Amino acid sequence: MMKRRSLFAVAGMLLAGFSLSGAPAQADALADIAARGTIRIGVPQDYPPFGSVGTDMNLKGLDIDMATMIGEKMGAKVEFVPVTLPNRIPYLQTNKVDLIISSLGKNAEREKAVDFTQAYAPFFNGVFAPKDVKIEKPEDLSGKTIAVTRGAIEDFALSKIAPPDADIKRFEDNNGTMSAFLAGQTEVIVTGNVHAAAILEKNPPKRPELKFLMNKSPCYIGLNKNEAGLKDKVNAIISEAKKDGTLAGFIDKWLHQELPADL
Amino acid sequence: MTEFTTWDILRNLLLATRWTLVLSLVSFVGGGLLGVLLLFLRIGRARIGRIFVKYYVELFQGTPLLMQLFLAFFGLGLFGIDVPPWLAAGTALILWTAAFLAEIWRGCVEAVVKGQWEASASLGMGYLQQMRWVILPQAFKIAIPPTVGFSVQVIKGTALTSIIGFVELSKAGTVVTNATFEPFTVYGFVALIYFAICWPLSKSSQMLERKLNVAHRNH
Amino acid sequence: MHYQFDFGWVADYYPVFLKGIWITLELTFVATVLGVLVGIACAWARTQGPAWLRPLPIAYIELIRNTPFIIQLFFIFFGLPGLGFSLSGMEAALLAMVVNLGAYSAEIVRAGIQATPRGQFEAGSSLGMNRLQVFRHVVLVPALQRIWPALSSQAIIVMLGSAVVSQIAAEDLTFAANYIQSRTFRAFEAYFISTAIYLLLAIALRYVLAGIGSLIFPRRAVR
CATH class of the missing domain: 3.40.190.10 (Periplasmic binding protein-like II)
Incomplete structure (x- = not known):
């Protein structure tokens, strides 16, 4: 059973490399x-x-x-x-x-x-969506697909207020979040007010209009x-x-x- | 607001292609050199060397390249080694390429028929002589087509470095997409540029292989 | 900066990993089955199909094999909606994986078919089989047996390659690592664990596929 042995050995190698935990010098x-x-x-x-x-x-x-x-x-x-x-x-x-x-x-x-x-x-972080999407408060996000950038402040804020059946799609970066919204992959985008304004200026295919502001940040x-x-x-x-x-x-x-x- | 023309899009993508090419070249050459070293350990006499390479290959072929990049990028930094994205990308790709090339080349060495070993041994050649004069020259010939073929994988592999922030063709594609909101055009161009680089390599690999097969049949 | 490794959070976040593993396996399984079917169809069209059909699979195979998976994924997810063809992250991820694996398995299947001795075709037709029957019984099944190891490796490659579907918010194993990283700021630990999981999955998958292979292709005359 060479193969099984190799499995353990590889796991062992990983652990060995791992135990060499580093202690970088204190830097100014x-x-x-x-x-x-x-x-x-x-x-x-x-x-x-x-x-x-x-x-x-x-x-x-x-x-x-x-x-x-x-x-x-x-x-x-x-x-x-x-x-x-x-x-x-x-x-x-x-x-x-x-x-x-x-x-x-x-x-x-x-x-x-x-x-x-x-x-x-x-x-300010806010919830944005095209005009015809009716959203006024967090509860209205129920059942909506929402694009947000993973790990951004608005991701934390949204995770707190969103109803459980809101479908939150977390993207790696703003490219992904914005592209997904503009391509119609999600109905709603949660992002910064000034960012949405910058997008609006370019007259995009889907217009992120402000629905409500979430928090000041x-x-x-x-x-x-x-x-x-x-x-x-x-x-x-x-x-x-x-x-x-x-x-x-x-x-x-x-x-x-x-x-x-x-x- | 700035407006991108189609030419602006294409021009910026082509400029970023430089970095895809540089990174591919560095990874392929570096990976090749390391791969040769691994190959000799793998087919060498020392048991410990053979085992090390076996697990090395297992590790790099059994985990996603993306994870290897993440670990190189964030892992090395924790050990106090300052790694800019290009270095993390280069290191991970070299290690990854070496694993695959060593394995491909091992197959080629093993494809040299056993009789050749016996014949050369009967001529009184030692291990190194056998390698130098009999086995490697033949293995080298068999190895060319799959090695050229693998270069395509390396080029495509560089696309993943965009995720750790190295600005090459793919990253330029996502950045330009966000400035233009024309993903169809931008990613279409990006795909075509990759195709233009990779297809000739794939084709020449296939042609070399066919030539090799014909040559062998005529023996 | 003195970095202390910390795995204390694993207890809180392991369900995220479990869900990620499940989605990675689900995507791999479905993509492999559908991808191999696409591959067989292409191989048939290329080797046995009518002449007018042959350039199509060739173009498809060359295009997919010579462009990076991540670009195929972005094109499907971000680009296609522009043509009114919109898919969710999971659907786009699956489609990209099927399309990708289809092209690779087409080449593998074709190689298997070409290794079929010419005389077998003739033997098949002389038994009164039609083209499709010959393809199925004489060509395909022995070919599949021959190429099973190559297909298995390709399935593992697709699973490892699927790490990038996290980029379009498909919640696979890499997404789990990223998600945890952005919640705990434990980047290295999260990636380390998920890398180890991928390795174990790859090794396990190799065993399972080899086992399935020996089940469905019982020891017959393997040439």
Whole structure:
């Protein structure tokens, strides 16, 4: 029975490799950034108006502008690392990026895993669907197929309020979520208000009209825990940008609204 | 809002195709080199080497390439090794390719008939000499068609690296889809580009095989 | 950053894994059965079918074998609705798997058929069988026996390849890993466990298929 033996041996090999659990050295991200001369920032590439591509495939959007500004203020070259929504936090945890600027909302689960700076942009999650779909409140989602991006704040929020017979389709990234809705694969899409507005501007085949807002979830910049130096630095940069009007300029340019006073 | 023309779509996809080609080439060459090493361990005299390669192949052929990519991407990072997507993608694809090529080539070595071993042994050749002068030259000839054929699998395998964020042809396809909302056109183009790369390789693999069979029949 | 491995969450999430395993197996089973039927039909059309039909399976086989599965999947799920042909994630996943396996098994079946000695065809017709009967009794069954191992490997390849259907929200085993990852932020552990499960499934499937093979093709003269 060679085959059966091989099964156990392979399982054993897996376990052996696994027990070599690593203990990466304690790092100071701020010092690393200074030493490298570059700061690695995780940004979205599929989430207008925060980050998407133009016809030249270059990234543009609010998060891209934020990242560029922070790089300039820190005197470091920005290395844009495109992240998907569900992968944002693992990117930080595995030290692939120094910061995540990707319309990241804050919740209790995430606070256990990573740290947050102060908020930099207003954001509301909402339920969107074409005009002829009648939805006014969470109960109306009963029996509907709903597209949402797995692991996004709105996924957590939706999972809490949706009736049990709502058919929630969780996609890997916003490409999938949006494509599925626009292709008519789902009746409803749950996403950010400004994202839906950006889609509407392009006059898509299925129009995501607002049905109701779920929760307010401003965007924060995410970083690893125990990086006080980096956190203070970024917080200072955001405060300055709020004061000198830079941030208000970004918000006006990309979200077409005023910077809320309570942010 | 920016509008993509059909030409914009095609141009961006073709630009991203570069990375599909580079990654395929790196994986195939790297996987080939590692595959040769594995092959020698597998057909070698040392028991431990044979067993190691057997389980290595079992592991990489018995799990999804996608999972291997995920583990390379997120796993190596946990061990303090900083892996950008291209490196994780390259590493996983090289390991994966090596497993398959080693197995394909082992089949080729074993296809060299037993009589050849005996004949060369009777000429007083040692193991290394037998390999060098008798077995490998013949195995090499048989190995070419399936090896070329497998290169198609490698190219198609690179499409999965889009999921860990490596921007090649497939990822460019999803990104452009989200900027244009024309999935039918975009994925249609993406499929055609892959086809244009893979089909000639498949065809030449088939032709080489036919040629080899004819040559053998004439012996 | 000192990463501590943590498998404590497995107890809370194992039903998610179980459901994922079930869907992966279900997709693999249905896709294999239907895919092999498609493969047989194509092989027949290509080798025995009327001349006008022959280019069709060839085009289908070449197109599918030379493009990545994930693109086929995206085209079916995201692209086809544009033509008014809309499928759910599971349906699209299944269709893509059948289409994919169909093309590969067509080639495998054809190779098996071509290994049938010429004289057997003639022997079959001289017994008064028509073309389809000859195909079924003389060609197909012995061919299937010959190619059973190759078909089994292809079924396993399709199961492992099905990991990407999670990309269109089909809730397979990879989806389970992704789902848990985004709830627990335990990416490595979740992928590690699901990889081990895939490995066990692949090994188990190989045994089961070999067992079925020896059941339905009892030891006859294997050439």
